[in-house]
Amino acid sequence: MLAYRGRIAAGGVLFSTHQAGEALVPLLVGVVIDRAVAAGDPVALAGWLAVLALDFLVLSYAYRFGARQSWYAEAWADARLRRQVAGRLLDPRGGGETGRLPGELTGIAVSDAKRVAELQVALPILIAGVAAVAVTAVTLLAIDLSLGLLILLGTPPLLWVVQLVVKPLEKRSGAEQERAAQAAGTAADLVSGLRVLNGIGARPAAVRRYRDSSRQALGATLRATRAEGGFLGTVQLANGLFLAVIALVGGRAAANGDITVGQLVSAVGLAQFLIGPLQMFGFVSARLAQARASAARIAAVLSAPPAVGAPEDGVAPGGVGPDGVGPDGVAPGGAGRDGAGRDGALPDGDPAAGPGELSVRGLRLRRPAGGSGDRSERRSRVDPATLEAGDPGDGRHDGDDRSSNDGRHSTGRLGSDGVDLDVRPGAPTALVAADPEDAAALLAVLARESGPGDGRVTLDGVPLDAWPPEVARGAVLVAAHDAHLFPGSLRDNVMAGAPETADPEPAMAAAAADQVAQTLPDGHDTDVSARGRSLSGGQRQRIALARALAADAPVLVLHDPTTAVDAVTETRIAEGLAAHRAGRSTLLVTTSPALLGQAGTVTFVVDGRVHARGTHAELMADDTYRAVVTA
Amino acid sequence: MSTHTVLLPVASGPRIRAVLGELSRPHRGSAAVAVVVLVAGAAVSLLVAPLLGEIVDRVARRQGADAVLLPVLGLAGIAVVQGLLAALGVALTARFCETLLAGLRERFVDRALHLPQARIESAGAGDLTSRVTDDVSAVSDSVREAVPELARAALMVALTLVALAVLDWRFLLAALLASPIQVWTARAFLGRSEPLYTAQRIAGGAQQQHLLDTAAGLSTVRALRLHDRHATGIAERAAEVARLAVAVVRLHTQLFARLNLAEFIGLAAVLVTGFWLVGSGATTIGTASAAALYFVNLFTPINVVLFQLDAAQTALAGLRRLVGVADLRRPPEPDEPATVRGARVRVRGLTHHYVEGHPVLTDVDLDVAPGERVALVGASGAGKSTLAGIVAGVHAAGSGTVEIGDARLDDLDADGRRRAVTLVTQESHVFAGPLAGDLRLARPDASDDELLAALDRVGAGGWARALPDGLETVVGDGGHRLPVVAAQQLALARVVLTDPRVLVLDEATAEAGSAGARALEESAEAALAGRSGLVVAHRLTQAAAADRVVVLDAGRVVEEGPHDDLVAAGDRYARLWEAWTGARGGEPAPSPRS
Structure with a gap:
C-alpha cells in the first residue's frame, strides 16, 4: 500500500477539489440570488454565472482526473495482488493451498484482492470527505457563527441516530442475504444434480424443496424490507426535522438582519450537502475494516510455509559420487535462498537425463505419529540409520551410518515397517496396496509433495530430494488417478507436459484417448473446459493418461489410471501402455488385474509393509492378493 | 454422443x-x-x-x-x-x-x-x-x-x-x-x-x-x-x-x-x-x-x-x-397413466441415435426376468449407457418399445416411473443440506428410522451415525464433504428408499477408484436385492457375478448368456475375460465367486 502513497495523495487532492466545487454550487446560487436577482444587477448576474461556470469546470475536471487516477490504481493493484496470490499457490514447493478449498483460494485471489485494492479509491475519497467537511464548516461559520455551529454540531448526532437505526437493519439484512443465498444455492445444487434426480424420479420432490426454500427466503426478505422501510423513514424524518430547525434559526437570523437572504439559501444548501461526506465516513470505515481482514487472509496465503522442503530449505545432501553413494552431510538450516548449485551441495546435471532407475528403501508409509502422508512434513530428512537391513541387494547405501537428528523414528518400529521398491527401465513394475492410504503416502513422496521421512528414495543413485521439487518432478512424473484437466482443447491438455514438437498421437492411442477425440464434436480441438462436465469420468481419465504418457518422463508413476474405464477399453489401454513405455521406467500403483497382468514384478503392500513380491500370476495364489485385485 | x-x-x-x-x-x-x-x-x-x-x-x-x-x-x-x-x-x-x-x-x-x-x-x-x-x-x-x-x-x-x-x-x-x-x-x-x-x-x-x-x-x-x-x-x-x-x-x-x-x-x-x-x-x-x-x-x-x-x-x-x-411448457404426462405390475424388463426393436445417420443402438432386444441380474458389457461407445438410460426412462427411445412389468414406459406418469425403475450412474451428487434432506428427495415422507435403515442396508449406517450431527449434518457443497464412496452409498440408499422394481446401475461403482470399489460392490448388491437388475459393468467381476451377461458392440447385442457359458464358448467375451484378468501363461483365470 505504501508504494501507492503518492497516487493516493494526488487522488485525495483532486477529489477534495471536486467536493469543494460541489459545495460551492449552492453557495454560488445564494450569491446569485443576493447580488444579481435581488439587486436586479445584470452585470453581477453575468459575472457570477461566469464564476459558477468556472466552478463547474473545475469540479468536473477534478473529478475526472481524480477518478481516473484512483480507479486505474485500484485496477492495477487488484491485478497485482491476484498475480501474487497465484504466484504463491503455484510455487513448486506447494503449501499455499494447505487447509483451504479451491473455492476459498479463488475467493482470496479475487474478492480479497479486490477489497484491498479498493483502498486506492476509498482513501482518496476519505481525504476528500475531510476536506469537504472542512470547507463547509469554514463557509458556514463565516456566514453566521450560531447557524454554522448548529449545523456542524447537529449533523454528527443526526448521523449517529441514523447509525443506531442501521445496526439492527444490517443484522436483519445479513440474515436475509443468507437465506436468499441459500435458496439460490439450493437451485444451483438441484440443477447440478439433475441427472441424479432424473435417475431416481425425484424431480417433483426437488421442485417442492426449492419452493419451500424460496418461500423462506421471501419471508426473510420481506421482514428485512420492513426494517429497511423503517430505516429510510427515520432518515427522512430526521433530515426533515433538522432542516426545519435550520430554517427556523436561519430564518430568524435573516429576519433580524444578521444574515442576508442569499446567505440563508446558501446555509440551507450547505446543510444538505454536508450529509453526503459525513455518511461517506461510515462507508469508508466499513471498507477499511473489510480491507484489513482481506489483507490478513492474503498475507496468510503468501506467508504459508512450503509443504515440502526444497534442498535449500535446510537439508542438502551432498557428495554424491558416481556410484551414487548417498548423503554425507546435513547442511545447517537455511543454507541460502537459491541454493541450487551452491557449496557443491547439490547434484549437477539434469535428473531427467539419466536412465531412470528409481529405488525406494525403508520408506515408512505410516508415520509413527500424526498419521500417514503427513503433508506438513517440512524437512526432507535423509537418514540412513533406519534403512531397512534386508535391502534386496544393490548395496548402494552402506556405510553411511549417521544418527538421526531428532530421534523421531525411535517411536516407530525400526527396520520392519518400511517399504523397498525398485523401478527400472523395462517392463512396468507394479505396486498393489491393500490400504489405499499406503498407496497415497508412497505417491506423495514420489511426487515430492512430502518428504521421505526416515526412508530414502533415489533416482539413478541420487536422493530425489536433493533436487528442487520441480526438477525432481521433471524426472519422476506421478500421474494421480483424479488428475485435473485444464481449460483448453483436448490436444492442449494432452500436450501440457510434453515437448512442443512431440506428436500426441502415440500417447493418445496408447491411452485409448483417440476414441474420446473421435466422439467429440471438434475432435482434438474440442474445448475440454466448456464440455468438461459432460465428459464422462472414463473420458477424462483417458485424456489425463494420454497427457502423462505424452510427457515422456524417465520415470512414470501411474495411480489407478483406468478405474473409470470399461473392461474392454481397459485391456486395450493395459497393452497400449506397456508397449508405449517399453524400455522406460514405469510404476503402476493399481489393483486392476488387466494392468497388473502387464507388469513384470508386482509388490504387494499390506499394513505399510511388503507382504509379497512376484508376478501377477504368481501372486494370484495368495488369497489376500486375489481378494484385493478381484474385488 | x-x-x-x-x-x-x-x-x-x-x-x-x-x-x-x-x-x-x-x-x-x-x-x-x-x-x-x-x-x-x-x-x-x-x-x-x-x-x-x-x-x-x-x-x-x-x-x-x-x-x-x-x-x-x-x-x-x-x-x-x-x-x-x-x-x-x-x-x-x-x-x-x-x-x-x-x-x-x-x-x-x-x-x-x-x-x-x-x-x-x-x-x-x-x-x-x-x-x-x-x-x-x-x-x-x-x-x-x-x-x-x-x-x-x-x-x-x-x-x-x-x-x-x-x-x-x-x-x-x-x-x-x-x-x-x-x-x-x-x-x-x-x-x-x-x-x-x-x-x-x-x-x-x-x-x-x-x-x-x-x-x-x-x-x-x-x-x-x-x-x-x-x-x-x-x-x-x-x-x-x-x-x-x-x-x-x-x-x-x-x-x-x-x-x-x-x-x-x-x-x-x-x-x-x-x-x-x-x-x-x-x-x-x-x-x-x-x-x-x-x-x-x-x-x-x-x-x-x-x-x-x-x-x-x-x-x-x-x-x-x-x-x-x-416460459417453457412442462413435458406432457399421459392422460391415463398405466400402473406397473411385475418387475420384468422387456426391450424390443430398440433403435436410437443422437445424430441422424449415426445410430447408437440398432434393433436391440433385451429381457430381464423378475429378480434377474443382467450385466451389460462392451467398449465405450458400444451404447451401454444409452441403453441403460432408455430402460430407466431418462432418455426417450428413438424407436422400439420398453416395458417394465406389463406397462410400456411411455404410458407411465412421473410417479409411476419413479416406482418402476431407478438409474444410478457413476456421477454422484450429494445434495447440499442436511443428510436427511438428501435422502428424503427419494421418499419425502420417510421417517428418520426409515432413513437410517436404508443407510444401514447399503453399509452406510456407520459413517452416517458418526457424522457430527447424524442425519442432520449438513453435507454437500458448503457442508461436510463426503468421500466418493460415501456419496455413492448415499445414492444407493436413495434407491432403497425409492424401492423401485427395477434398478439400473451404470458403472455406479466406477468413480470410487480401486480403493472403495469393494465396499461399493457390497452396497450395490444390497440395493439390488429383491429387484430386477441391469448392471453396466466396468469391472468384469461384476459381469461374472451376474445371472446373465449381454455383450454390446457398436450398438448391437453380439453375445448373450451366463458368464461360465460365455467363457466356455471361447468367443469375444472369453477373450476379454482372459485379457482383463491379466492371466498369462496358462495360469487359470481366477474364479470371482471364490
Whole structure:
C-alpha cells in the first residue's frame, strides 16, 4: 500500500477539489440570488454565472482526473495482488493451498484482492470527505457563527441516530442475504444434480424443496424490507426535522438582519450537502475494516510455509559420487535462498537425463505419529540409520551410518515397517496396496509433495530430494488417478507436459484417448473446459493418461489410471501402455488385474509393509492378493 | 454422443411482459397501493422547496422573526409525513417486487428441473447453471436495489419538473434546456456500457474459472510442472480484467463530465429566468430561490436514474434468459397413466441415435426376468449407457418399445416411473443440506428410522451415525464433504428408499477408484436385492457375478448368456475375460465367486 502513497495523495487532492466545487454550487446560487436577482444587477448576474461556470469546470475536471487516477490504481493493484496470490499457490514447493478449498483460494485471489485494492479509491475519497467537511464548516461559520455551529454540531448526532437505526437493519439484512443465498444455492445444487434426480424420479420432490426454500427466503426478505422501510423513514424524518430547525434559526437570523437572504439559501444548501461526506465516513470505515481482514487472509496465503522442503530449505545432501553413494552431510538450516548449485551441495546435471532407475528403501508409509502422508512434513530428512537391513541387494547405501537428528523414528518400529521398491527401465513394475492410504503416502513422496521421512528414495543413485521439487518432478512424473484437466482443447491438455514438437498421437492411442477425440464434436480441438462436465469420468481419465504418457518422463508413476474405464477399453489401454513405455521406467500403483497382468514384478503392500513380491500370476495364489485385485 | 450446442431459449420483450403480467396478476391491488404511496411521498417532499421559498419571501418582506415559524412548522409536518410514507412505500414496493420475483424464480426452477436431459446436454452444462446462479442473482439484485431506486428517482425527477411548472412554466422551460444533453448522454452511455459490462462479466468469469481450475488442480500443475503456463494465464486474465475496469472508469468519467455540463446549463438558465421574472415583477425572490433549489436537488436523482437504468439494463439480459426457461411448457404426462405390475424388463426393436445417420443402438432386444441380474458389457461407445438410460426412462427411445412389468414406459406418469425403475450412474451428487434432506428427495415422507435403515442396508449406517450431527449434518457443497464412496452409498440408499422394481446401475461403482470399489460392490448388491437388475459393468467381476451377461458392440447385442457359458464358448467375451484378468501363461483365470 505504501508504494501507492503518492497516487493516493494526488487522488485525495483532486477529489477534495471536486467536493469543494460541489459545495460551492449552492453557495454560488445564494450569491446569485443576493447580488444579481435581488439587486436586479445584470452585470453581477453575468459575472457570477461566469464564476459558477468556472466552478463547474473545475469540479468536473477534478473529478475526472481524480477518478481516473484512483480507479486505474485500484485496477492495477487488484491485478497485482491476484498475480501474487497465484504466484504463491503455484510455487513448486506447494503449501499455499494447505487447509483451504479451491473455492476459498479463488475467493482470496479475487474478492480479497479486490477489497484491498479498493483502498486506492476509498482513501482518496476519505481525504476528500475531510476536506469537504472542512470547507463547509469554514463557509458556514463565516456566514453566521450560531447557524454554522448548529449545523456542524447537529449533523454528527443526526448521523449517529441514523447509525443506531442501521445496526439492527444490517443484522436483519445479513440474515436475509443468507437465506436468499441459500435458496439460490439450493437451485444451483438441484440443477447440478439433475441427472441424479432424473435417475431416481425425484424431480417433483426437488421442485417442492426449492419452493419451500424460496418461500423462506421471501419471508426473510420481506421482514428485512420492513426494517429497511423503517430505516429510510427515520432518515427522512430526521433530515426533515433538522432542516426545519435550520430554517427556523436561519430564518430568524435573516429576519433580524444578521444574515442576508442569499446567505440563508446558501446555509440551507450547505446543510444538505454536508450529509453526503459525513455518511461517506461510515462507508469508508466499513471498507477499511473489510480491507484489513482481506489483507490478513492474503498475507496468510503468501506467508504459508512450503509443504515440502526444497534442498535449500535446510537439508542438502551432498557428495554424491558416481556410484551414487548417498548423503554425507546435513547442511545447517537455511543454507541460502537459491541454493541450487551452491557449496557443491547439490547434484549437477539434469535428473531427467539419466536412465531412470528409481529405488525406494525403508520408506515408512505410516508415520509413527500424526498419521500417514503427513503433508506438513517440512524437512526432507535423509537418514540412513533406519534403512531397512534386508535391502534386496544393490548395496548402494552402506556405510553411511549417521544418527538421526531428532530421534523421531525411535517411536516407530525400526527396520520392519518400511517399504523397498525398485523401478527400472523395462517392463512396468507394479505396486498393489491393500490400504489405499499406503498407496497415497508412497505417491506423495514420489511426487515430492512430502518428504521421505526416515526412508530414502533415489533416482539413478541420487536422493530425489536433493533436487528442487520441480526438477525432481521433471524426472519422476506421478500421474494421480483424479488428475485435473485444464481449460483448453483436448490436444492442449494432452500436450501440457510434453515437448512442443512431440506428436500426441502415440500417447493418445496408447491411452485409448483417440476414441474420446473421435466422439467429440471438434475432435482434438474440442474445448475440454466448456464440455468438461459432460465428459464422462472414463473420458477424462483417458485424456489425463494420454497427457502423462505424452510427457515422456524417465520415470512414470501411474495411480489407478483406468478405474473409470470399461473392461474392454481397459485391456486395450493395459497393452497400449506397456508397449508405449517399453524400455522406460514405469510404476503402476493399481489393483486392476488387466494392468497388473502387464507388469513384470508386482509388490504387494499390506499394513505399510511388503507382504509379497512376484508376478501377477504368481501372486494370484495368495488369497489376500486375489481378494484385493478381484474385488 | 454429442451434438452441437443449442442454447436454451431467450425470451422476447412481449413474452417477458406476458409472463410477468401473469405472475403479478394476483398482486395487482398491492401494486396499486404501493404506487399511490410512492407518488404521495414524492409529492410531499416537493413541498419543501416552496416552503423554504416562503421563508425567504417572509424575510424579504420584513415580516419579522416570528413570521418564519409557520412555514417552519410546515417543514416539520412534511418531515413526519415523508418519513411515514417512505417507510410504507419501501415495504409495499418490496412486497410486490419480491413476491413477483419469488414466483418467477420458482417457475424458472420448476421448468428447469423438468427439462429433458437431452435438452440440457445439447445446451451445454454451463448454460442452465449460469442462468440458475448468475441470472437469478442479477435479477434479484436489480429488483432489490435498482428497481426501487429507479422508481423513486424517476418519480422525483418527474414531480420536480411538475413543481417547477407550478412555480412558473418558464422555470420548467429553462430547466428543460439541460435535457437534450442529458438524453443524448444517456443514450450514448447506455449503448456503450452494456457491451463493456458483458465483456467485464465474461473476463471476470474467465479469471475466476482459471483460478478455480488452477487451485483445484494444483497437484496436477506441480506434477506436470505447469507453473509458468498457469501463472502467465492468470496474469493475462487479470490484465484483461484490469483493462476493462479502466475502460469502464473512462466511460463513467465521460458521463459525469457531460452531466456536469447539463447541470450548469440548466442551473444558469433557471437563475437567468429567475432574474428576468423577478425583474419584471412576475415572481418573487423566494420563488426564484425555490426554483433554483429545486433544480440543484435534481442533480442526484438524475444521476441515480442513469446509473440504475444502467443496472436495470444488465438485469434485463438476465431476465430474458430466466423467462426464456420459465416460459417453457412442462413435458406432457399421459392422460391415463398405466400402473406397473411385475418387475420384468422387456426391450424390443430398440433403435436410437443422437445424430441422424449415426445410430447408437440398432434393433436391440433385451429381457430381464423378475429378480434377474443382467450385466451389460462392451467398449465405450458400444451404447451401454444409452441403453441403460432408455430402460430407466431418462432418455426417450428413438424407436422400439420398453416395458417394465406389463406397462410400456411411455404410458407411465412421473410417479409411476419413479416406482418402476431407478438409474444410478457413476456421477454422484450429494445434495447440499442436511443428510436427511438428501435422502428424503427419494421418499419425502420417510421417517428418520426409515432413513437410517436404508443407510444401514447399503453399509452406510456407520459413517452416517458418526457424522457430527447424524442425519442432520449438513453435507454437500458448503457442508461436510463426503468421500466418493460415501456419496455413492448415499445414492444407493436413495434407491432403497425409492424401492423401485427395477434398478439400473451404470458403472455406479466406477468413480470410487480401486480403493472403495469393494465396499461399493457390497452396497450395490444390497440395493439390488429383491429387484430386477441391469448392471453396466466396468469391472468384469461384476459381469461374472451376474445371472446373465449381454455383450454390446457398436450398438448391437453380439453375445448373450451366463458368464461360465460365455467363457466356455471361447468367443469375444472369453477373450476379454482372459485379457482383463491379466492371466498369462496358462495360469487359470481366477474364479470371482471364490
